[in-house]
Amino acid sequence: MSTYLDCWVSVARSLFSQALAGQPEFLDNNRAEPESNAGLGFAASLTGDVKGTFTVVLDPLIIEAPLLGDGVDQTAAWEELLRETMEAAAGEWLAIAGKKCSVDSFRAVRPEGLATRAFRLVMAANSWAITVRDQLESNDRSERDVKGPTKALQVDVAASALSPGIELLLDVELEAALRFGCCEMPLGEMLELGPGDVVELDRHVADSVDLVVGSKIVAKGDVVLINGNFGLRVTEVAEPQKRLESIRCLF
Numbered sequence: 144m145s146t147y148l149d150c151w152v153s154v155a156r157s158l159f160s161q162a163l164a165g166q167p168e169f170l171d172n173n174r175a176e177p178e179s180n181a182g183l184g185f186a187a188s189l190t191g192d193v194k195g196t197f198t199v200v201l202d203p204l205i206i207e208a209p210l211l212g213d214g215v216d217q218t219a220a221w222e223e224l225l226r227e228t229m230e231a232a233a234g235e236w237l238a239i240a241g242k243k244c245s246v247d248s249f250r251a252v253r254p255e256g257l258a259t260r261a262f263r264l265v266m267a268a269n270s271w272a273i274t275v276r277d278q279l280e281s282n283d284r285s286e287r288d289v290k291g292p293t294k295a296l297q298v299d300v301a302a303s304a305l306s307p308g309i310e311l312l313l314d315v316e317l318e319a320a321l322r323f324g325c326c327e328m329p330l331g332e333m334l335e336l337g338p339g340d341v342v343e344l345d346r347h348v349a350d351s352v353d354l355v356v357g358s359k360i361v362a363k364g365d366v367v368l369i370n371g372n373f374g375l376r377v378t379e380v381a382e383p384q385k386r387l388e389s390i391r392c393l394f
Contacts, residue, residue: 145240147193148260148277151232157371158228159264163210167266184254185222187229191244195279199225200254202271222251234367234376321375322353351378
């Protein structure tokens with residue numbers, strides 16, 4: 144079964160190759176090396192189907208390499224990149240294994256304890272150690288144990304509330320789109336748009352995005368990265384009857 148650690152490794156390989164200069168390889172470190180508490184550590188506190196701390200420790204020499212751009216604060220840039228990998232791994236774990244977790248807090252920490260898994264970031268003649276310390280435990284009150292029967296009951300109730308014969312439409316494929324925001328622009332400004340121009344939307348970067356079918360919002364959620372593609376982690380859904388209204392105009 145896929146674990147959160149497995150998903151983090153998958154996400155890190157994808158994001159590191161995209162974000163780091165020179166596209167270094169993120170490889171499992173199969174060489175036996177002594178444990179070390181030296182380095183720069185970043186820890187995320189996770190809750191949900193697992194609880195605990197997930198820590199990534201960087202080789203101290205990695206901060207001296209301009210992998211995230213010249214003139215950039217490498218420590219701050221690595222902090223943001225690692226936060227992104229941990230949040231994206233939560234989305235991928237939900238998509239692959241149906242397990243839910245979220246990053247409650249993220250902070251720089253002093254490395255301590257034994258590594259769960261070791262990696263090397265390799266580029267040309269250079270390489271840097273990156274270790275992971277997985278201190279996550281399965282939550283006893285998991286969704287599978289506590290919410291499974293309730294969820295099945297909710298599905299039965301929702302189905303019974305639908306119009307007779309509606310099950311004939313359940314296999315119909317519909318086009319869904321994510322809406323990040325919108326804005327109003329004069330036609331003159333729109334005609335003057337060119338490559339490199341920035342259009343500001345009416346939504347903050349931390350706000351939820353809309354899942355739209357037809358012209359109706361059927362769900363809201365957070366944008367995540369899954370195997371290099373954008374995805375949606377659903378946080379709020381409309382009632383089944385309202386969701387059906389979104390497809391009325393399509394038939």
